[in-house]
Amino acid sequence: MVLSLASRQNLILAVLRSSKEELSGQALHGRIRSEGGSMGLATVYRHLRSLQQQGEVRCRHLANGEALYAPRDRxxxxxxxxxxxxxxxxxxxxxxxxxxxxxxxxxxxxxxxxxxxxxxxxxxxxxx
Ligand SMILES: [Zn+2]
Ligand SMILES: [Zn+2]
Structure with missing residues (x-):
């Protein structure tokens, strides 16, 4: 299944919203795969960056440098x-x-x- 740009970003947002916890890029990627979506890790990070620029996704960094993502309204x-x-x-x-x-x-x-x-x-x- 080939997803358009908008639906890829919607999928990322939907996965973030469905998770009670913040997710790392890796964890997000894993969930998308387990739901049958095909998206490379680099693509996931690229969309996360642009969702951040659009103000849809928030991000914080742990002491070990790992970035965690959550929907803006959380x-x-x-x-x-x-x-x-x-x-x-x-x-x-x-x-x-x-x-x-x-x-x-x-x-x-x-x-x-x-x-x-x-x-x-x-x-x-x-x-x-
Ligand atoms: Zn302590
Ligand atoms: Zn607050």
Whole structure:
């Protein structure tokens, strides 16, 4: 099956939306394959980049350099331990979208924000 550009990007978005967790490019590629889609890993990364430019997909990098992708509207932030690199999700978003709208210059439409908190996790603290 040959997919058009738009349907390839829709497929990537659909897979990201159907996953509760953020996905790496590799994991995303694996899911597309397991659902019978044929798309090379390089193609997956290329579409992820352009989806990011369109503001449809958000991306964050783990301490080991791995990039994780999620749909734009998923407003989840993480606490990342600088010792062991583990990260856990915050229950609520601490950013007030309302005040963001007030402080951004006129004519700028905010699509999403990113925020990461770094520190020492309880496990690492206990072993010090
Ligand atoms: Zn830790
Ligand atoms: Zn947020």
């Amino acid at each position: 407003d989840v932030h993480h606490l990342t331990c600088v010792e062991c690199g583990s990260s856990s999700a915050l229950a609520n978003c601490p950013v007030e979208q309302h005040s963001l709208a007030i402080h951004t210059p006129t004519g700028f439409t905010a699509l999403f924000h990113t925020l990461e908190v770094f520190g020492i996790c309880a496990t690492c603290k206990a072993t010090k």
